[in-house]
Amino acid sequence: MNRTQITAGRDAHHRPKGVAADELRRHNLGAVVESLHLHGPISRSELTATTGLNRSTIADLIGELTDLGLVEEGPAVAPSGPGRPSPIVNTRPQGAVVLSIELSVDSVAVATVGLGGHVYEQARVPRPRGESAAETVEIVAGLAGGLLDALPADAILTGVGVGVAGVTRRSDGFVQLAPNLGWRNVALGEMLASALRLSHPVLVANEADLGALAEYRRGVGVGVPHLIYISGEAGIGAGIIHDGKPMLGAAGYAGEAGHTLINPSGHLCRCGATGCWETEAGESALARLAGIPSSVTGLGLVDTILARANDGDQTTLDALSEIGRWLGLGIGNLINVFNPQLVVLGGFYHPLFTFLEKAVFEGARLGSLDAPGDVADIAAGGLGPDAPLIGAAELALSEVIADPAGHSRARSG
Amino acid sequence: MNRTQITAGRDAHHRPKGVAADELRRHNLGAVVESLHLHGPISRSELTATTGLNRSTIADLIGELTDLGLVEEGPAVAPSGPGRPSPIVNTRPQGAVVLSIELSVDSVAVATVGLGGHVYEQARVPRPRGESAAETVEIVAGLAGGLLDALPADAILTGVGVGVAGVTRRSDGFVQLAPNLGWRNVALGEMLASALRLSHPVLVANEADLGALAEYRRGVGVGVPHLIYISGEAGIGAGIIHDGKPMLGAAGYAGEAGHTLINPSGHLCRCGATGCWETEAGESALARLAGIPSSVTGLGLVDTILARANDGDQTTLDALSEIGRWLGLGIGNLINVFNPQLVVLGGFYHPLFTFLEKAVFEGARLGSLDAPGDVADIAAGGLGPDAPLIGAAELALSEVIADPAGHSRARSG
DNA sequence: CGGCATATGTTTGACCCCGCAACAAATTGC
DNA sequence: GCAATTTGTTGCGGGGTCAAACATATGCCG
Numbered sequence: 013m014n015r016t017q018i019t020a021g022r023d024a025h026h027r028p029k030g031v032a033a034d035e036l037r038r039h040n041l042g043a044v045v046e047s048l049h050l051h052g053p054i055s056r057s058e059l060t061a062t063t064g065l066n067r068s069t070i071a072d073l074i075g076e077l078t079d080l081g082l083v084e085e086g087p088a089v090a091p092s093g094p095g096r097p098s099p100i101v102n103t104r105p106q107g108a109v110v111l112s113i114e115l116s117v118d119s120v121a122v123a124t125v126g127l128g129g130h131v132y133e134q135a136r137v138p139r140p141r142g143e144s145a146a147e148t149v150e151i152v153a154g155l156a157g158g159l160l161d162a163l164p165a166d167a168i169l170t171g172v173g174v175g176v177a178g179v180t181r182r183s184d185g186f187v188q189l190a191p192n193l194g195w196r197n198v199a200l201g202e203m204l205a206s207a208l209r210l211s212h213p214v215l216v217a218n219e220a221d222l223g224a225l226a227e228y229r230r231g232v233g234v235g236v237p238h239l240i241y242i243s244g245e246a247g248i249g250a251g252i253i254h255d256g257k258p259m260l261g262a263a264g265y266a267g268e269a270g271h272t273l274i275n276p277s278g279h280l281c282r283c284g285a286t287g288c289w290e291t292e293a294g295e296s297a298l299a300r301l302a303g304i305p306s307s308v309t310g311l312g313l314v315d316t317i318l319a320r321a322n323d324g325d326q327t328t329l330d331a332l333s334e335i336g337r338w339l340g341l342g343i344g345n346l347i348n349v350f351n352p353q354l355v356v357l358g359g360f361y362h363p364l365f366t367f368l369e370k371a372v373f374e375g376a377r378l379g380s381l382d383a384p385g386d387v388a389d390i391a392a393g394g395l396g397p398d399a400p401l402i403g404a405a406e407l408a409l410s411e412v413i414a415d416p417a418g419h420s421r422a423r424s425g
Numbered sequence: 426m427n428r429t430q431i432t433a434g435r436d437a438h439h440r441p442k443g444v445a446a447d448e449l450r451r452h453n454l455g456a457v458v459e460s461l462h463l464h465g466p467i468s469r470s471e472l473t474a475t476t477g478l479n480r481s482t483i484a485d486l487i488g489e490l491t492d493l494g495l496v497e498e499g500p501a502v503a504p505s506g507p508g509r510p511s512p513i514v515n516t517r518p519q520g521a522v523v524l525s526i527e528l529s530v531d532s533v534a535v536a537t538v539g540l541g542g543h544v545y546e547q548a549r550v551p552r553p554r555g556e557s558a559a560e561t562v563e564i565v566a567g568l569a570g571g572l573l574d575a576l577p578a579d580a581i582l583t584g585v586g587v588g589v590a591g592v593t594r595r596s597d598g599f600v601q602l603a604p605n606l607g608w609r610n611v612a613l614g615e616m617l618a619s620a621l622r623l624s625h626p627v628l629v630a631n632e633a634d635l636g637a638l639a640e641y642r643r644g645v646g647v648g649v650p651h652l653i654y655i656s657g658e659a660g661i662g663a664g665i666i667h668d669g670k671p672m673l674g675a676a677g678y679a680g681e682a683g684h685t686l687i688n689p690s691g692h693l694c695r696c697g698a699t700g701c702w703e704t705e706a707g708e709s710a711l712a713r714l715a716g717i718p719s720s721v722t723g724l725g726l727v728d729t730i731l732a733r734a735n736d737g738d739q740t741t742l743d744a745l746s747e748i749g750r751w752l753g754l755g756i757g758n759l760i761n762v763f764n765p766q767l768v769v770l771g772g773f774y775h776p777l778f779t780f781l782e783k784a785v786f787e788g789a790r791l792g793s794l795d796a797p798g799d800v801a802d803i804a805a806g807g808l809g810p811d812a813p814l815i816g817a818a819e820l821a822l823s824e825v826i827a828d829p830a831g832h833s834r835a836r837s838g
Numbered sequence: 839c840g841g842c843a844t845a846t847g848t849t850t851g852a853c854c855c856c857g858c859a860a861c862a863a864a865t866t867g868c
Numbered sequence: 869g870c871a872a873t874t875t876g877t878t879g880c881g882g883g884g885t886c887a888a889a890c891a892t893a894t895g896c897c898g
Binding site: 027028029031032033035036039040042043044046047050051054062063064065179188189237238250254259260261262263264265266267268269271272273274275276277283285341342344345346348349350351352353378379380381383384387388 | 440441442444445446448449452453455456457459460463464467475476477478592601602650651663667672673674675676677678679680681682684685686687688689690696698754757758759761762763764765766791792793794796797800801
């Protein structure tokens with residue numbers, strides 16, 4: 013708690029901003045790009061219907077976007093009835109390509125992704141726990157170089173997005189604390205920018221937040237504007253999409269659910285408290301209950317558990333049921349306070365979902381009120397372990413969507 | 426949990442909307458009104474600076490708003506240096522007056538509030554626990570009639586806002602469940618509309634959500650875009666302001682924090698679960714720990730506790746310390762997941778704040794991570810018991826701010 | 839006290855963006 | 869092959885904001 017800082021952070025003199033005409037254009041260009049990026053190709057006439065804009069306006073917008081190289085028109089497709097066919101509009105992936113990077117506890121991954129979500133190439137390599145930031149950055153830069161060289165000649169790189177398993181400051185990509193990576197106060201954005209030798213700004217965000225974004229835009233959460241993504245790795249993190257937008261909180265820490273108190277008579281957490289959610293439902297709880305030494309972590313742990321569970325080992329199944337129950341109880345709490353439509357399980361909960369499912373649902377039912385509970389579903393992620401990687405790409409592509417023309421101008425300048 | 430409904434609620438075909446020119450004008454009119462409503466009078470030249478709009482545009486906007494009767498210009502005030510003085514612009518309260526109503530567990534209140542937050546008059550009467558919705562509505566309608574008659578002749582009523590201690594559906598003002606009022610499935614919006622004989626739509630919202638809105642706009646949270654309001658009455662509810670906007674969740678249930686699990690080895694809750702936050706930190710916990718019979722509730726309980734605490738009664742002080750600790754632990758959880766700048770205590774925590782303060786801070790410190798904890802402060806509400814009442818007025822006035830011209834057109838039509 | 843510098847309200851014209859209407863084009867169905 | 873239908877295209881008009889020139893009100897200074 014800080015009893016003085018709040019006064020400084022308070023911007024009592026903030027007053028609402030006005031909006032000029034160019035903002036209008038920017039918004040409408042963005043609306044067209046966003047529509048194509050998220051929901052795929054669509055005819056011009058359908059575009060007029062969904063945006064509510066006039067035929068002539070749509071024609072003008074598409075003309076500008078075509079000049080910018082962001083969209084292209086395919087052959088006209090005949091509708092079911094009579095009438096002049098309307099050409100299909102789609103994104104032009106190479107018109108805006110981003111480099112996305114994921115720095116997880118046990119692996120690092122890199123991908124090149126074009127507008128519309130087209131993944132050109134991706135690569136993932138294991139990462140030893142304890143590797144320093146400088147080492148990790150070097151490995152990532154090497155991978156990234158290969159992927160960038162493999163891009164088509166006409167591809168235009170527009171940004172870099174990074175997901176990292178830690179607490180980050182979005183403004184400059186500074187990682188304040190990544191306990192599971194063993195990092196603290198790392199200027200990750202700067203380090204990556206210089207290692208990659210790219211002039212583009214590097215957008216750094218929390219892994220769980222990006223997982224949420226990815227599942228919302230490309231995974232099981234498409235069309236579900238209120239969802240929570242649970243990222244289970246060494247700890248537990250949550251990413252929240254509220255009303256279609258990432259919910260970050262005052263300083264970007266929103267969703268740090270791993271250390272919420274859920275069982276005061278539970279186990280000691282390495283954060284110093286007792287009975288945090290992740291001591292009852294996290295990786296360490298699973299190892300403890302399954303009788304597996306704590307030296308076995310990450311993928312090794314998951315593989316062991318999966319093998320034993322598939323063999324029908326009762327101790328393992330009981331352990332899964334127990335952490336599933338605690339996972340569900342904590343999810344119930346999140347359902348009460350966030351009222352989501354969907355809770356998506358990622359990280360190591362994803363491969364284990366079939367074994368956790370029943371207990372998770374029971375726990376969530378117990379732990380949530382009827383009203384919000386009736387609205388909420390729980391599901392395994394649709395993107396598997398790549399969710400944060402896809403999310404990092406979406407983060408970087410969001411810049412293009414927010415200002416298609418401005419972004420292209422900046423690039424050519 | 427609902428495994429099928431989610432598919433129906435999913436609007437996979439939602440595509441972004443375009444924006445036409447009239448939307449621009451509406452936004453800019455609203456920006457001017459909002460600025461004046463929230464931050465008070467300001468000169469025209471300062472308005473050009475804060476909105477970023479051109480001098481001539483501001484002149485035009487103010488001209489239209491003056492014609493609408495929503496703002497008025499005062500005498501020009503000389504700046505510090507040379508130059509032509511700029512006239513001060515302010516809201517014209519009687520140009521848009523709303524009726525606000527609060528239906529709490531132990532009292533009901535009514536107020537008439539004009540644009541800019543000017544409270545013309547307000548009244549509050551006790552409400553016996555168990556009173557039916559029809560009875561409460563009748564009493565409220567009587568109070569409201571008196572206040573409306575007392576308004577100045579040129580006052581123009583533009584809306585009605587209602588805060589109720591229960592789960593409500595905003596679209597039509599339907600109260601699904603208000604356990605502490607003893608109501609279930611009450612068409613409160615319709616009942617009030619017909620009892621008041623007003624043609625205006627009646628906006629119904631949750632009490633805690635309105636408390637949050639009020640403290641953000643007029644209380645201790647002015648200028649703090651990330652805050653949580655804790656409403657302690659018979660139960661515990663939370664209202665969340667995120668990035669300056671109310672956070673409601675998928676169905677308006679967000680902030681139902683009273684029944685989050687915090688102590689599995691705690692007490693049985695009337696919701697059926699064990700160890701909910703409100704069984705450890707709510708009114709019933711206070712009575713139980715202080716050794717006061719559960720028949721003493723609401724204001725009676727608070728008065729008794731306050732009297733004994735002021736006398737230095739150790740049992741009472743220990744009870745306050747204990748529920749303060751649990752309150753703080755729960756607040757710590759909310760700090761972790763929402764990352765607010767400020768947590769505002771309302772309801773019965775407000776009068777008891779000085780006795781709870783120390784334990785609440787300790788609990789919150791223990792229950793939250795360093796990073797989000799460092800950003801967050803905890804404070805007693807600045808509006809006392811009237812917060813939800815003020816919030817209901819702000820809710821209704823928000824309609825005028827969102828579309829100043831449209832609202833006036835509708836009224837004269 | 840009067841002129842000058844300064845800041846701001848006012849007026850006019852231009853530009854940008856979108857909608858509308860008329861026309862042209864492309865397809866279906868008879 | 870012609871009518872009906874739907875949609876792209878073009879030109880015009882209106883709403884909204886901005887920029888510039890002008891008018892006005894004040895402080896400052898000799």
